[in-house]
Amino acid sequence: MASANRIEGIGGGSRGVGGISGAGGSNVNPVNKQLTTRAQNIIDELRKSQGWKKPTPAESQAVKTAAKKNSIERIKKGMG
Numbered sequence: 001m002a003s004a005n006r007i008e009g010i011g012g013g014s015r016g017v018g019g020i021s022g023a024g025g026s027n028v029n030p031v032n033k034q035l036t037t038r039a040q041n042i043i044d045e046l047r048k049s050q051g052w053k054k055p056t057p058a059e060s061q062a063v064k065t066a067a068k069k070n071s072i073e074r075i076k077k078g079m080g
Contacts, residue, residue: 047054055063 044054046052
């Protein structure tokens, strides 16, 4: 029987409070890990070649907030 803080998935998997078990990387397919690492390395090389700096967490959050605000405004205009 599942514990009280776990939800049984359709395929028999379980999801705890922190999300799907194994999502932290221990159960992730090694091929997918390599692709993610390779993609990140390519992005880092591109930044370096173009002279771009990596955004700080605050800058990233500001961009996400602005994008969400713009998305909401587009939806409102479409309904009005």
